[in-house]
Amino acid sequence: MSESARYQERLRVPLRWWAQGTMLVATLWLTLIVALIGHAAWLAWVVTGLVLAGMAAWLRSYGGARVVVSDGWFRAGRARIEMAYVGTAEALDAEATRRVSGPEADARAYLLLRPYLRQSVKVEITDPADPVPYWLISSRHPRALATALNTRTPAAPR
Numbered sequence: 001m002s003e004s005a006r007y008q009e010r011l012r013v014p015l016r017w018w019a020q021g022t023m024l025v026a027t028l029w030l031t032l033i034v035a036l037i038g039h040a041a042w043l044a045w046v047v048t049g050l051v052l053a054g055m056a057a058w059l060r061s062y063g064g065a066r067v068v069v070s071d072g073w074f075r076a077g078r079a080r081i082e083m084a085y086v087g088t089a090e091a092l093d094a095e096a097t098r099r100v101s102g103p104e105a106d107a108r109a110y111l112l113l114r115p116y117l118r119q120s121v122k123v124e125i126t127d128p129a130d131p132v133p134y135w136l137i138s139s140r141h142p143r144a145l146a147t148a149l150n151t152r153t154p155a156a157p158r
Contacts, residue, residue: 005068005069005070005071006069006070006148006151007067007068007069007070007144007145007148007149008066008067008068008069008070009066009067009068009139009140009141009145010063010064010065010066010067011063011064011065011066011067011112011114011117011138011139011140012063012064013059013062013063013114013116014116017059017116018059021055021056021059022052024055025048025051025052025055028047028048028051029044029045029048032044032047032048062114065077065112065114067112067137067139067145069083069145069148069149072084074086074123074149076110076112076135076137077112079110079112079135081125081127081130081135083149083152085125085126085127085130086123086124086125086126086149087123087124087125087126088123088124088150089121089122089123089124089145089146089149089150090121090122090123090146091119091120091121091142091143091145091146092119092120092121092122092142093118093119094118094119097113097118097119097120097136097138100120100122100136101113101120101136106133106134108131108132108133109132109133109134109135109136110132110134110135110136111135111136112135112136112137112138113136113137113138114138117138117139117140119138119139119140119142120136120137120138120139120142121136121137121139121142121145121146121149122134122135122136123135123136123137123149
C-alpha cells in the first residue's frame with residue numbers, strides 16, 4: 001500500500017471456490033483415467049494439468065480485482081476516477097445491495113460485484129461529462145471504504 005493510500009482491498013475468491021474447483025478437476029482426471037485406461041493414460045494427466053492451470057489462472061484473475069482510494073483517485077477493478085468527481089459513498093448491507101443491483105438498478109451504473117461478497121458501497125459520481133450515475137462496488141469492509149471515500153483532503157474538494 002502506498003503511503004497516501006487511505007483504503008486498499010483485493011476481492012479474492014473464497015477458499016471454498018479453490019476447493020470446489022480442485023474437486024471438479026479431480027473428477028475430470030478420474031473420468032479420463034477410466035476412459036483412457038491402457039491406451040493413453042498420460043493424456044489424462046496432460047489434460048488435467050492444463051485444466052487445473054486454466055482454473056487457477058481464472059480464479060486468480062477474477063479474485064484479483066482491487067479497490068483502492070489513494071493519491072486523489074478511486075480505483076475499482078479496471079475503472080478509476082478522480083476523487084474530485086466522487087460524491088457521497090454509502091455502505092450497503094446484503095439486502096440493500098441486492099435491491100440496488102437488481103430491481104432498483106440503473107443500467108448506466110458501473111458495477112464491480114462479486115457473488116461471494118454480499119455487502120457493497122454505492123458511490124455517487126458527480127462528473128457532469130460522465131453518463132455513469134454511480135458505482136456499486138463489492139467489499140468485505142463497506143463501512144471502511146465508504147469512510148475513506150467520504151473523507152476529503154484539500155487536494156480533492158467535494
